[in-house]
Amino acid sequence: MTEKSTDNITQNLSRLKSLISESRQVEEDMENLISVLREEPASSAVSGALGWQERTLFPSLAPNITILKNIFYNCSDVVFHEFIYAQDSGTKLALLYIDGLADKVQVSEHILKPLIADASATPPNNPVDKTQVFRFILERQLRTHQTRETDRFQDVVNTVLSGDTVLLVDGHTRAIINGARGWENRTMEEPGGELVLRGPRDSFVETLRVNTAVLRRRIKSPDLKIEAMTFGRLTRTDVAVVYVKGVASENMVEEVKRRLGRIDIDAVLESGYIEELIEDNPWSLFPQINHTERPDRLAARLLEGRVGILVDGTPFALSVPSLFVEYLQAPDDYYERWQAATALRILRFVAQFLSLVVPSFYLAVITFHHEMLPTALLLNFAAQREHVPFPAFMEILLMEIMFEILREAGLRLPKAVGQAVSIVGALVLGETAVRTGLVGEATVIVVAVTGISSFLLAHSNSLAVRLLRFPLLLLSGFLGLFGLMIGLTAIFIHICSLRSFGVPYLSPLSPFTPSDQKDTLVRAPWRAILTRPHLIARFNKTRQTGISPAERI
Amino acid sequence: MTEHGKITAGQLTLLITNTVLASAILFAPSAIVKHAGTDAWLSLLIATLAGGMLALLAIHLCKLFPGATIFEFPELLLGKVLGKATAILYIWWNLHICAEVIHEFSFLMMTAFMPETPILVFHLIMTAIAAYAVWHGLEVLARVAQLFVPFILISTLFLFVLAIPQMHMAHLFPIFDTDPLSILKGSAVPLSWFGEIMAFTAVLPFLNNRAESSTRSVLFGIFLVFLFFLITVVGVVALLGPVITAANLLPLLTGARLIHISTFVERVDPVLVIVIVLGGFLKISLFYWVAAFGSGQIAGLRDYRPIVVPVGFFLFVLSMSLHESPADLLDFLGTIWPVYAIGIFEAGIPVVLLAVGIYRAARGRGDSQ
Numbered sequence: 001m002t003e004k005s006t007d008n009i010t011q012n013l014s015r016l017k018s019l020i021s022e023s024r025q026v027e028e029d030m031e032n033l034i035s036v037l038r039e040e041p042a043s044s045a046v047s048g049a050l051g052w053q054e055r056t057l058f059p060s061l062a063p064n065i066t067i068l069k070n071i072f073y074n075c076s077d078v079v080f081h082e083f084i085y086a087q088d089s090g091t092k093l094a095l096l097y098i099d100g101l102a103d104k105v106q107v108s109e110h111i112l113k114p115l116i117a118d119a120s121a122t123p124p125n126n127p128v129d130k131t132q133v134f135r136f137i138l139e140r141q142l143r144t145h146q147t148r149e150t151d152r153f154q155d156v157v158n159t160v161l162s163g164d165t166v167l168l169v170d171g172h173t174r175a176i177i178n179g180a181r182g183w184e185n186r187t188m189e190e191p192g193g194e195l196v197l198r199g200p201r202d203s204f205v206e207t208l209r210v211n212t213a214v215l216r217r218r219i220k221s222p223d224l225k226i227e228a229m230t231f232g233r234l235t236r237t238d239v240a241v242v243y244v245k246g247v248a249s250e251n252m253v254e255e256v257k258r259r260l261g262r263i264d265i266d267a268v269l270e271s272g273y274i275e276e277l278i279e280d281n282p283w284s285l286f287p288q289i290n291h292t293e294r295p296d297r298l299a300a301r302l303l304e305g306r307v308g309i310l311v312d313g314t315p316f317a318l319s320v321p322s323l324f325v326e327y328l329q330a331p332d333d334y335y336e337r338w339q340a341a342t343a344l345r346i347l348r349f350v351a352q353f354l355s356l357v358v359p360s361f362y363l364a365v366i367t368f369h370h371e372m373l374p375t376a377l378l379l380n381f382a383a384q385r386e387h388v389p390f391p392a393f394m395e396i397l398l399m400e401i402m403f404e405i406l407r408e409a410g411l412r413l414p415k416a417v418g419q420a421v422s423i424v425g426a427l428v429l430g431e432t433a434v435r436t437g438l439v440g441e442a443t444v445i446v447v448a449v450t451g452i453s454s455f456l457l458a459h460s461n462s463l464a465v466r467l468l469r470f471p472l473l474l475l476s477g478f479l480g481l482f483g484l485m486i487g488l489t490a491i492f493i494h495i496c497s498l499r500s501f502g503v504p505y506l507s508p509l510s511p512f513t514p515s516d517q518k519d520t521l522v523r524a525p526w527r528a529i530l531t532r533p534h535l536i537a538r539f540n541k542t543r544q545t546g547i548s549p550a551e552r553i
Numbered sequence: 554m555t556e557h558g559k560i561t562a563g564q565l566t567l568l569i570t571n572t573v574l575a576s577a578i579l580f581a582p583s584a585i586v587k588h589a590g591t592d593a594w595l596s597l598l599i600a601t602l603a604g605g606m607l608a609l610l611a612i613h614l615c616k617l618f619p620g621a622t623i624f625e626f627p628e629l630l631l632g633k634v635l636g637k638a639t640a641i642l643y644i645w646w647n648l649h650i651c652a653e654v655i656h657e658f659s660f661l662m663m664t665a666f667m668p669e670t671p672i673l674v675f676h677l678i679m680t681a682i683a684a685y686a687v688w689h690g691l692e693v694l695a696r697v698a699q700l701f702v703p704f705i706l707i708s709t710l711f712l713f714v715l716a717i718p719q720m721h722m723a724h725l726f727p728i729f730d731t732d733p734l735s736i737l738k739g740s741a742v743p744l745s746w747f748g749e750i751m752a753f754t755a756v757l758p759f760l761n762n763r764a765e766s767s768t769r770s771v772l773f774g775i776f777l778v779f780l781f782f783l784i785t786v787v788g789v790v791a792l793l794g795p796v797i798t799a800a801n802l803l804p805l806l807t808g809a810r811l812i813h814i815s816t817f818v819e820r821v822d823p824v825l826v827i828v829i830v831l832g833g834f835l836k837i838s839l840f841y842w843v844a845a846f847g848s849g850q851i852a853g854l855r856d857y858r859p860i861v862v863p864v865g866f867f868l869f870v871l872s873m874s875l876h877e878s879p880a881d882l883l884d885f886l887g888t889i890w891p892v893y894a895i896g897i898f899e900a901g902i903p904v905v906l907l908a909v910g911i912y913r914a915a916r917g918r919g920d921s922q
Contacts, residue, residue, distance in 0.1 A: 368667070371820040479670075479678075482662055485827045486682050489697075489834055493682075496696040497689040510699040511561055 061170035101163035103182025110143035146179030208312035238312040290322035305537025321500035327461035355453035360476035368480030384440035393477035558692025562766035569774030575832035589739030596739030604747025623754035651840035655872035658833035720791040748899025
């Protein structure tokens with residue numbers, strides 16, 4: 001009897017002890033919690049001194065939930081789901097995710113169901129000890145594809161914001177991050193800006209993971225590295241640096257990562273932000289970092305030793321280094337027969353030059369160098385311009401500006417209205433302007449040639465050409481061909497001085513690399529393109545060993 | 554002194570070709586033909602051979618002190634005072650050539666293109682655009698040359714192909730009709746142009762694989778110069794005849810005006826002038842760079858770029874005040890310039906420097922034995 005009562009007393013005592021220790025624990029937690037909350041008022045949870053970022057989770061659930069609720073104060077899309085663990089009614093669990101970013105099916109089927117409903121998961125005579133709940137859930141119950149542990153508030157908050165689902169377990173200072181993301185994607189469509197007649201029709205979308213997947217499908221090699229980073233203090237945009245290890249030079253990859261590491265910005269909404277933050281010469285009009293929305297194109301660039309940068313939230317992937325000649329090459333060049341591809345490439349070079357100089361050359365000839373024109377044509381021009389009220393310079397300038405307005409209007413307008421613009425452009429500005437005598441016919445031809453030529457170029461490059469046309473026009477208006485030459489020389493000096501991630505912008509034309517000429521102006525037959533670009537893939541140049549003459553049929 | 558740029562052997566060849574040819578093809582035909590008549594090609598051959606010797610002299614000087622420029626090694630050879638004085642002389646020479654070339658091309662622009670525009674405009678613009686190139690350094694200059702020079706050479710060739718229908722082969726005869734002294738006199742002016750290669754003593758240290766390629770690429774450049782020089786002189790004489798060539802200020806331009814193919818290619822000379830001015834710009838930029846870079850080196854600056862603009866102003870003023878008239882310019886180029894340039898800068902000082910260098914080397918070897 002006494003034995004039993006002493007037994008009882010010791011049992012009660014131990015209970016009391018544990019109660020006291022628990023209450024101490026609670027007291028400690030409360031103190032911590034109060035200190036955390038005092039450090040930062042709830043309203044400025046994100047932008048303030050961010051004391052919670054450095055903190056680790058508390059052992060009991062209640063303070064954790066309080067802090068997280070304070071952090072996600074007024075974020076109506078954050079779901080806190082508190083429930084009782086089916087295996088042990090003494091254990092409370094909390095599930096945290098963002099409505100719309102987490103895959104609801106996965107959350108209910110693979111997380112909630114096993115934890116709430118599957119009571120029979122444990123052997124009846126061996127109930128889960130409270131201290132083992134965490135391991136048990138992590139190792140035996142969760143059915144999500146990816147799980148990760150953390151003990152930091154920062155990780156919890158960031159992963160929840162990225163779309164993961166976080167499970168907090170009472171009595172444990174750790175949380176389980178479940179990769180159960182799932183949100184609405186735009187379906188993959190044909191790329192809008194880079195159309196091809198022959199070639200794959202898929203394009204990147206706004207979700208990074210989808211983009212890395214299409215890239216991986218093209219390069220099925222462990223050497224395709226996809227390194228993840230995050231930029232933007234507020235947007236926390238996921239960015240991936242992709243390259244083919246062994247083809248891209250180590251220095252280039254390091255340099256890309258070093259420049260990316262310098263970025264400290266609140267938001268990255270498009271790859272253009274990153275492009276401007278890491279380019280070599282921010283003052284230049286010429287794009288020094290190329291972008292594409294075609295996975296095949298990015299894959300081809302990676303295989304030449306370039307480094308790609310994929311940004312979440314945009315279908316445009318960056319690639320560095322980028323050379324001047326890249327903008328005059330199209331993906332079809334590599335898929336169509338090489339003779340036609342070569343001819344088209346040369347045509348694009350000519351078009352680039354034409355769209356830059358045609359208006360200024362015409363202006364210089366009709367104002368300064370009449371002698372260059374055959375007499376009949378000269379008389380014709382003079383007759384056309386007889387009734388034009390403006391000087392030739394003003395006439396061309398106005399028409400060029402008008403053309404730019406039309407083009408911009410066509411770009412921004414809804415498709416249904418777009419036709420109106422072309423009618424107004426063609427009829428009113430072309431036909432009627434000439435008939436009323438506001439401009440000469442030749443000027444209309446010149447502006448048309450300029451405009452159409454510029455449509456052959458990649459958009460980012462044609463922007464530079466469109467802008468440079470105007471200073472050239474001014475120069476040749478003042479100094480004739482001499483002015484044009486001076487302007488072109490200045491442009492060439494500038495292009496020659498540019499580098500994109502250390503590679504001269506005008507290479508392989510200048511500095512001249514003979515072996516790279518097979519894929520510059522000319523697109524040599526695939527049998528002959530044996531090497532990668534020399535200045536880009538510095539250490540691993542062999543593309544193919546070549547077919548021996550005997551094997552050729 | 555920071556010029557981290559490296560140039561390739563091909564770029565060096567093209568720079569040399571352009572440096573000698575740019576003003577030569579404009580003025581050479583009349584300057585040579587004046588003395589040598591129909592045997593101008595012989596004068597040219599002699600000038601090329603002598604020019605080759607001068608180039609070898611420059612290369613040897615550079616090989617004595619690998620990595621050092623003409624503004625550094627005289628000090629090592631002649632001591633501080635004399636060395637600095639020599640370097641300063643060379644800077645003056647480069648400035649002088651540069652100003653002369655600016656003057657030549659401004660004169661060309663004014664006569665050929667825009668007689669009513671004040672010549673000051675051309676002086677200013679040429680200097681400004683060259684300053685922009687010099688600011689970017691030798692490497693960029695070499696890249697621009699790699700783009701432009703082949704274009705210039707091909708255009709020149711194309712011009713003479715177009716002019717073939719207007720040529721009269723009879724103009725080229727008789728040969729071996731001129732007395733040897735006149736032929737030698739005729740070779741003086743082209744030689745002074747070939748001797749401008751001495752300015753490359755400031756460029757050779759920046760060649761990327763100096764040891765193997767310097768001699769070959771310099772000599773190949775001289776060969777290219779000879780080829781195009783010959784085409785120009787023979788072509789112009791065939792077009793105009795020796796008498797008109799000798800009497801003309803700008804015989805190449807006069808020759809180009811004769812070209813007409815069918816009814817659509819009538820007057821190509823504006824295009825020709827543009828192409829030639831392009832070459833002139835490169836030549837100006839090169840000497841400008843050498844002068845600016847050299848000044849920086851002598852003054853011990855870490856970067857020569859701060860003095861690019863001051864040097865540009867000096868060049869502008871100098872080129873404006875060099876000659877009073879085109880006749881004065883041509884007279885100066887034909888009579889004083891060869892003596893002044895070859896005698897002092899292109900052969901005189903380099904020979905002394907090389908002799909001292911070889912003597913020092915020999916004595917150094919003697920001491921060590």
